[in-house]
Amino acid sequence: MKDSKGPQPTALPADAPSSLPRLASSESLSSAQWIPCVALDVECTREHFHAALLDLVFQPELSSSTILRGDILQDDEQPLSPPLSLPGYRCTRRIRRRLLPSRPSIDWAMEQECLSYNAAINDEEAPDQDGEGLVLLVPDLEQLRQEDPDGRIPYYHPQVAALAFRYFPPTSSMPSPSLRLDLMPLPSQPVAAPLPPSDRLYRTGLMLVKYAAKLCKGQAVGWQKRVHHDLLAGKEEVQDLYQELKTKYTADIAAQSPRITFRWMLHNWRESTDAAKHVFEDVAIAAWLIIVWRHMYPDTGGQPPGGFVDVGCGNGLLVFILNAEGYRGYGFDLRERKSWAGYTSPRPDLRVESISPPALIAAHLASVSSASSSRLSEPSSRAAAPGPEWPFPRDSFLIGNHADELTPWLALLAACTPGERVAFLNIPCCLHELSGRFERQTYSIPAAYLASLPTAPTSPVDSAGASATTYPLLTPFYAPTPSTFSPSPSKDPGASITGGRYAAYQLYLAHLALRCGFVPEREALRIPSTKNFGMLGRKRVWDDGKGTEGGLGAEERRSEGEERVKREVAELLREVERKGEWKARRPEGKAGEH
Known part of the structure; x- marks a missing residue:
């Protein structure tokens, strides 16, 4: 028209x-x-x-x-x-x-x-x-x-x-x-x-x-850009790697087919979902992640020390690309997808598995409490009943790419995963709370939690991406501004947003990340999806020395911060138990019979 x-x-x-x-x-x-x-x-x-x-x-x-x-x-x-x-x-x-x-x-x-x-x-x-x-x-x-x-x-x-x-x-x-x-x-x-x-x-x-x-x-009219891209990873680096991956997997994946073009994967897509959307989206996410990891883990060649875990990996394409690029890790989902069998050279580590975050976290907190008590008393002659095995390796990087009802649990799972270099990426799609659907149109983060945020940088991140000491906090997403936020909880109710349910949901996830001790950093990803915001948790709030008692050293700050996170996670778990709405999905097909 x-x-x-x-x-x-x-x-x-x-x-x-x-x-x-x-x-x-x-x-x-x-x-x-x-x-x-x-x-x-x-x-x-x-x-x-x-x-x-x-x-x-x-x-x-x-x-x-x-x-x-x-x-x-x-x-x-x-x-x-x-x-x-x-x-x-x-x-x-x-x-x-x-x-x-x-x-x-x-x-x-x-x-x-x-x-x-x-x-x-x-x-x-x-x-x-x-x-x-x-x-x-x-x-x-x-x-x-x-x-x-x-x-x-x-x-x-x-x-x-x-x-x-x-x-x-x-x-x-x-x-x-x-x-x-x-x-x-x-x-x-x-x-x-x-x-x-x-x-x-x-x-x-x-x-x-x-x-x-x-x-x-x-x-x-004084228009101001509201969504800023390329704050956590440089545009040039990501785009160049994206083109490189597209070119590379044109040959690698299509080697089994006479059609040596990128269209091979699109024409041979085995899922009922839109092939073009998922193929290009997962290649773009992989490129972004690899660039972020290069800056996060320079001492390990850009490798997460504990590997990665794709929580609810779906079609498994992201896991395939990361494994093929030499990144150690695995993905799990409720059922095996048709596309899994098509990934070869190398075959990615894809697993059929269902987890119950409340049960996992409750067992984790109990084991931590038991271990702490055993150090203060004589060893008990009765062995404690074993709980479910913790599925995330030490210092691993958790990925929640449209992970549905597991999305809000990602920060809690990362907080309970052992290691000082645990991190996660959340790309929310469907709006779930820890229990039930997220139905709110607005959301506020209390000022006490915003007070723990590090100071935002005074200049934009350059094209090389964020350094180890910068925190790109994205105003007006949740980072406070002098006119709207006071660090005193008694003077200010906190930061809120009225940009609709999806925007409010991002604030909710940011609040969960803060309660779990992570600095939530948001990026507008260049992917073909309307739900294209990624939330990265790679830094702890106590690394900046804020949100803890003043005058403490680095070790004391970390110890005090970790204890506070344990209390927060336990309280969140009690809230879920009171509502009683969480139900773990069973693996589908034969996997659910065991």
Whole structure:
């Protein structure tokens, strides 16, 4: 359906006024004429225009799904000698970027000059404060010849030698500011003006102007980004590994099939669920996890010391990829899935198993209490009845990827797992509490628990990911702000959120993590799912020295913190027992007969 709200773009005739001058400093393009394409009224200033186009330059993937990202090679905010000069305009910023395709098997990378200009007064150096703004996007045709023998421009970029985004301030004859796009044809591909509406180049120009206008409006109304990505792992690292894994498993998995393409797994998916969603999602999660582990465990080569355990592993693809990449660990689920038998070389460690977290944790607390008592008294002659075996190795990394009713238990299970380097990742989907469904629309974390949080970093995490000493606490998710939070529980009720049931559920999980002594860090994962938030518990609150008695050393802080967590876990278990709603699922099929 065509959007009829607000001003609509209009096609420009070949003789549209205010034509751009030729690129006098470019030998290959100096003879090319600009072709007016499309224009659209906008309500913004020239400053808003330049800020909006910077967003387009830094995040080109938002305007096209065929672009992976743009790597910035150079950013000069005061260019003394810009590579391209335009009579009547002064260059105010030069950015050189390298565009990377989302389909490297089809497209190739391309370098591009992104040049910002302001109109000058009578061709002087001083810019016209109320004049035109201009941003040129110019592919490096010489560099393209090195990437492609024919020097072709990749599919993800319009087949032109240059794009000119132009901002015009209001005048007596044009009362509204306007945004306009002009195109410069390739020397080898002349284009007739005006462009017909059915032409692909015109349709692309129309889309770009609409998107740029949306960014301009966002700048004008003070839009602030609410969801921040790449805070716990660098975008470049994760995306590059994701592409590497896709390429690698195109060959490895498809080796049994004559169709040596990534489509092999999609066509041979044995589950009733959406193949495309699960395949690409699990590859993306694996890439993200591997990068996070590299930063978490540099002393063990990026390996969790106790391996990993995928709780409720479902189709087992994530376990297969991690095992195949050399990561030790296993996954378990209630029943064997059809896809398990298809994973070979190597065969992943997938197990049919059902656990009852209340029974496991109760037995764990009893054994800890018994061990503590035995150290203070004579050994008893009667052996204690053995409880269920603890299924998580020491210092293991627990994964809850859409683990359903086990999701809220992940922090408790991690808290009870022995070792000082235990950690977990929760990717919640279905909303379950420790007992029953989560039905609340809002949730608050008491201020006393927020007071135990480490101080948030003052600057964003760089592209290399989080270091061992930074805690990317994501406002306004749960981290306190000076205007809304006081560390004194008597003065402030805590942090709350009103973004709907799923947002409230994340706060609930964050509260559980804090009660279990973990610092909950949230990441918006780049996966094809609407439930794409991951919660990472990799640091303990007492590591920062907060939330414990002042003046204690590191050992005393840890000991005091561990005792507090035992009390919290025991209290949570008592709450579940009082409600009496938890029921462990039985393994399905023959596995449930034992």
